[in-house]
Amino acid sequence: MPLHLYIVRRFLFAIPLIIGITLVAFIIANAVPSDPVSANLPEKSQNDPEIVAAFRREWGLDKSLPEQYVTYLGNVLQGNLGRSIKTKRPVIDDIRQFLPATFELATTSIITGLVLGVGMGIISAVWRGKLVDYVTRTVALLGVSFPVFVLALLGLSILHAQLGLAAGPGRLDVRITKPAAVTGLYIIDSVIAGRADILANALSHLILPSLVLGVYTSGLISRITRSSMLEVLGAEYVRTARSKGLSERVVIMRHAFSNALIPVVTVIGLSFGNLLSGAVLTETIFSWPGIGRYAFQASTSQDFPAIMGISMLIAIIYVGVNFVVDILYFFLDPRIRLA
Amino acid sequence: MTSSTFSSTPVFDWRDRANKVGFVLRRNPLVLIGVVITIIWVLATLFAYQIAPFDPSVQNINDRLQAPSQTHPWGTDELGRDIFSRVLHGGRITIVAGIAVIVFGSLLGSLIGSISGFLGGNWDELMMRFTELFLAFPTIILAMAITAALGPDLRNAVLALVIVWWPSYARLMRGLVISAKTNQYVDAVESLGATRPYILFRTIVPNCLSPMLVLTTLDIGNAILTFAGLSFLGLGAEPTTAEWGRMVAVGIDFFDQWWMWLFPGLAIATLVMALNFIGDGLRDIFDPRTRK
Numbered sequence: 242m243p244l245h246l247y248i249v250r251r252f253l254f255a256i257p258l259i260i261g262i263t264l265v266a267f268i269i270a271n272a273v274p275s276d277p278v279s280a281n282l283p284e285k286s287q288n289d290p291e292i293v294a295a296f297r298r299e300w301g302l303d304k305s306l307p308e309q310y311v312t313y314l315g316n317v318l319q320g321n322l323g324r325s326i327k328t329k330r331p332v333i334d335d336i337r338q339f340l341p342a343t344f345e346l347a348t349t350s351i352i353t354g355l356v357l358g359v360g361m362g363i364i365s366a367v368w369r370g371k372l373v374d375y376v377t378r379t380v381a382l383l384g385v386s387f388p389v390f391v392l393a394l395l396g397l398s399i400l401h402a403q404l405g406l407a408a409g410p411g412r413l414d415v416r417i418t419k420p421a422a423v424t425g426l427y428i429i430d431s432v433i434a435g436r437a438d439i440l441a442n443a444l445s446h447l448i449l450p451s452l453v454l455g456v457y458t459s460g461l462i463s464r465i466t467r468s469s470m471l472e473v474l475g476a477e478y479v480r481t482a483r484s485k486g487l488s489e490r491v492v493i494m495r496h497a498f499s500n501a502l503i504p505v506v507t508v509i510g511l512s513f514g515n516l517l518s519g520a521v522l523t524e525t526i527f528s529w530p531g532i533g534r535y536a537f538q539a540s541t542s543q544d545f546p547a548i549m550g551i552s553m554l555i556a557i558i559y560v561g562v563n564f565v566v567d568i569l570y571f572f573l574d575p576r577i578r579l580a
Numbered sequence: 581m582t583s584s585t586f587s588s589t590p591v592f593d594w595r596d597r598a599n600k601v602g603f604v605l606r607r608n609p610l611v612l613i614g615v616v617i618t619i620i621w622v623l624a625t626l627f628a629y630q631i632a633p634f635d636p637s638v639q640n641i642n643d644r645l646q647a648p649s650q651t652h653p654w655g656t657d658e659l660g661r662d663i664f665s666r667v668l669h670g671g672r673i674t675i676v677a678g679i680a681v682i683v684f685g686s687l688l689g690s691l692i693g694s695i696s697g698f699l700g701g702n703w704d705e706l707m708m709r710f711t712e713l714f715l716a717f718p719t720i721i722l723a724m725a726i727t728a729a730l731g732p733d734l735r736n737a738v739l740a741l742v743i744v745w746w747p748s749y750a751r752l753m754r755g756l757v758i759s760a761k762t763n764q765y766v767d768a769v770e771s772l773g774a775t776r777p778y779i780l781f782r783t784i785v786p787n788c789l790s791p792m793l794v795l796t797t798l799d800i801g802n803a804i805l806t807f808a809g810l811s812f813l814g815l816g817a818e819p820t821t822a823e824w825g826r827m828v829a830v831g832i833d834f835f836d837q838w839w840m841w842l843f844p845g846l847a848i849a850t851l852v853m854a855l856n857f858i859g860d861g862l863r864d865i866f867d868p869r870t871r872k
Contacts, residue, residue: 375610382857385856388812388849536724540724555717
């Protein structure tokens with residue numbers, strides 16, 4: 242199938258999925274026996290029927306459920322995700338404010354995970370059954386077994402409090418002023434502003450959370466890289482490459498690894514999607530003002546407009562990441578292009 | 581019609597599997613380490629009342645925030661409670677919650693997946709699209725939204741995780757049933773006049789259980805991690821309860837008293853790591869591609 246037809250088909254398939262996700266979020270938001278009134282109004286106001294009625298009217302809670310959902314979808318089509326009950330701001334503005342922090346953290350974390358995970362996976366597969374294989378597999382398993390909140394606390398205790406090698410929670414030190422917002426990504430904004438001090442500070446704040454999330458992600462990537470490489474290393478074309486007298490480095494990297502990439506790229510895509518949807522626990526511990534923390538605050542205050550907005554954002558992120566991964570398949574495997 | 585009528589139905593060969601387990605244990609020492617650590621944790625929490633030197637909930641303000649010592653090997657918390665005793669008792673909640681999520685999630689998922697795969701056609705399409713909607717949500721965010729809405733407590737946290745967990749089992753079971761229903765023994769049972777529920781639940785499903793068992797074992801560690809994460813966020817156990825995730829969360833407020841968060845954290849990590857070691861071994865047994 243030609244690439245452009247494939248792109249159109251994927252785009253059309255994404256629309257019902259995104260609508261479906263908003264429907265699930267809407268059902269969950271309304272099927273549970275909780276009342277946004279009690280979660281968001283002070284106790285004194287809850288006893289005043291007029292205030293309660295005004296609150297219900299303001300947030301559309303006085304309409305029937307299908308009516309509420311149809312109104313919501315209509316608003317979404319116009320780019321209006323509603324207003325957060327908690328922050329009292331448009332949800333789209335909240336997302337615009339919180340997403341760059343998550344994007345910055347997710348990008349540095351996936352790079353960390355990619356470097357560590359692919360490296361460990363290849364080493365483990367090439368030296369299968371040797372001591373180095375056991376060591377790397379154990380490290381990879383440790384990565385996926387350690388709760389991220391414990392890894393984060395260990396990192397804060399050792400690398401920040403004891404050794405002073407990394408900065409603590411937050412995106413910047415309190416004494417540092419934020420760079421003028423252009424992209425919302427402090428690394429890029431500080432470069433645009435020509436402020437090396439802000440850049441250095443932002444990077445030092447990224448070290449710990451990126452390392453924590455990167456170690457976890459590297460565990461997943463390493464395991465899939467190893468098993469994918471093991472399958473490929475036994476293939477006849479790898480044996481042929483060796484028998485031609487090619488160096489081991491060329492055999493492993495060009496003939497084996499490039500053919501083992503598809504499952505690896507899939508896991509990297511899924512992990513990046515996960516990170517972009519907000520690493521709730523890590524963002525909470527590191528006071529990182531990202532989507533994960535916003536989702537946590539929205540959930541605990543039953544801020545349904547925000548929950549619905551986040552759900553939709555996450556659906557779009559997943560569809561987008563899977564889309565990019567599928568396009569990458571086209572370039573990685575000629576058989577998919579020709580199918 | 582009795583079940584013996586259909587005795588020709590192939591059954592799971594446990595002796596063959598036991599031989600493979602023995603082979604893998606000999607070849608893969610990490611599995612053995614995993615089994616040993618898991619048994620130690622299960623026994624330690626099972627006999628917590630006999631092993632723990634102190635009552636996990638008795639407060640002793642005079643002994644508050646004591647570093648590890650001979651009397652309190654893992655120190656004490658902000659109310660003078662013995663951390664070692666609390667970790668032993670806390671395991672009872674965390675491990676049981678993890679297992680409950682897997683048991684109920686796999687039962688629900690298997691039921692939906694097997695019916696979907698068996699019926700096929702439009703019903704299958706409808707049920708699988710519904711399943712995919714749940715799969716598209718990140719686990720922790722969906723679980724968090726459900727728990728927060730139902731009210732944060734242990735039972736609701738487990739319920740939320742079951743709601744999050746069943747879709748992957750439904751997908752797996754559907755695939756297994758679709759594959760199994762084309763076997764000749766299913767035609768044989770059908771030709772003998774068996775009812776459709778009998779064919780599905782007594783003939784097809786028992787032959788799909790072995791990969792399900794592997795996935796569930798692999799998943800217990802994940803369920804424990806996610807449950808502990810919810811508790812850490814304050815959406816599971818109450819602050820006073822001895823539960824591993826909650827104990828770590830309380831320990832953050834006393835960051836310098838590292839023993840308060842480190843020991844319950846290590847408890848989660850070692851148990852999940854041991855379960856993952858076992859899971860990797862099981863994958864070696866059941867996946868011929870990873871065998872040498």
